Amino acid sequence: MCDLNDISLFAAVVANGGFSAASRVVGAPKSRISRRVAALEDQLGVRLLERSSRSLKVTAVGHEVYRHAQAALAEAEAIDDTVSRFKAEPQGLIRVSAPAGIDRLVSAVLPGFLQVHPRLRLQVMISNRRVDLIDEGVDIAIRIADKLDGDADMQVKIIGQTGAVLVASARYITRHGTPDAPADLPKFATISLTERQGPERWTLIDDVGSAVEIAHEPRLSAGSLSIVRQAVLDGAGIAMLPEYACREHIESGELVRVLPRWTMPQGILHLVFPSRRGLLLGVRATIDFLAEALHPRSSIWLAAAA
Numbered sequence: 353m354c355d356l357n358d359i360s361l362f363a364a365v366v367a368n369g370g371f372s373a374a375s376r377v378v379g380a381p382k383s384r385i386s387r388r389v390a391a392l393e394d395q396l397g398v399r400l401l402e403r404s405s406r407s408l409k410v411t412a413v414g415h416e417v418y419r420h421a422q423a424a425l426a427e428a429e430a431i432d433d434t435v436s437r438f439k440a441e442p443q444g445l446i447r448v449s450a451p452a453g454i455d456r457l458v459s460a461v462l463p464g465f466l467q468v469h470p471r472l473r474l475q476v477m478i479s480n481r482r483v484d485l486i487d488e489g490v491d492i493a494i495r496i497a498d499k500l501d502g503d504a505d506m507q508v509k510i511i512g513q514t515g516a517v518l519v520a521s522a523r524y525i526t527r528h529g530t531p532d533a534p535a536d537l538p539k540f541a542t543i544s545l546t547e548r549q550g551p552e553r554w555t556l557i558d559d560v561g562s563a564v565e566i567a568h569e570p571r572l573s574a575g576s577l578s579i580v581r582q583a584v585l586d587g588a589g590i591a592m593l594p595e596y597a598c599r600e601h602i603e604s605g606e607l608v609r610v611l612p613r614w615t616m617p618q619g620i621l622h623l624v625f626p627s628r629r630g631l632l633l634g635v636r637a638t639i640d641f642l643a644e645a646l647h648p649r650s651s652i653w654l655a656a657a658a
Contacts, residue, residue, distance in 0.1 A: 356428060358392040361385050362400060363421040370408050442634040443471035448642070449483045450476060450494040452577035453597040458645045465641050472634050480547075480575050485626060491635050494642065496594075496619040509623040509639060511646050516592050516616040518556075519607040524587040530610050531590075534566050537611075541589030544570035545580045554592055556614040563617075592616055621646060 364374040365385065375382040393400050400414035410418065455478055466472060477483070483490050485506065500508050520530070524541075531537050534556050544552040552570050557563045571589050574580050577597055584591045585601065590610050601607040623639055625631075 442469040442637040493624045513618040518610040520590045538568040541571040543591040544573040547575040
């Protein structure tokens with residue numbers, strides 16, 4: 353493939369009628385321009401220019417190459433203009449992956465974010481599966497995990513920690529009572545946020561750091577947070593729900609903490625995105641917005657629970 357710089361120098365020679373004139377226009381030594389044009393001719397295997405001590409003539413193939421060179425240089429300039437616009441203002445389509453329930457924390461403020469950046473478009477994909485950012489063309493993934501991603505091609509922005517709590521509806525507790533200890537949980541109907549088959553295991557940690565693992569057979573399991581939360585609200589059993597997903601229902605009294613001394617291990621709430629090099633302004637603006645919206649101390653958490 354031809355070097356675009358060499359093509360540019362050749363086009364300057366033709367457009368300005370000689371090496372000396374081209375040298376003055378592009379600000380490069382005449383000798384360098386001559387060497388690069390000669391190198392281009394060697395690469396193509398044709399003579400583009402017929403040179404003499406008094407004149408310069410463009411060959412027939414040189415005219416054709418010049419015509420294509422003009423088009424190529426115009427496209428290259430268009431590329432520069434496009435990138436400059438993207439660097440100057442957040443714009444274009446940004447694809448974000450988020451686990452179920454997290455969307456509630458940003459849904460109320462997304463319209464305002466888009467209003468601030470009118471040329472930006474967002475596509476938010478809700479899924480509990482682990483997406484491959486590169487293969488699936490995702491710009492940013494919101495994740496909650498007990499450890500951070502170790503992929504060298506990815507960058508991570510830590511937002512904070514979030515936990516999960518055992519909850520049941522007041523109606524269920526009135527009818528069935530509550531467990532006195534984690535070991536009692538298998539005696540009650542449980543609801544699990546999972547798509548795995550078979551028994552489920554919950555790891556619980558008390559307020560002094562002691563951990564216990566409880567195996568139970570869920571009466572209902574689903575990969576959808578909304579299904580699990582609604583089942584708990586309807587009195588179908590006890591569930592382990594992310595704290596951010598049930599806070600409003602606990603505050604309203606619809607849900608009650610079960611074994612309140614026990615919680616699940618804290619998960620790290622973080623953003624994952626491809627390498628920072630060449631990060632488009634739209635992606636960077638969205639990362640900053642999500643980091644603020646999802647931070648546990650953000651007023652947005654309170655708004656989502658209101």
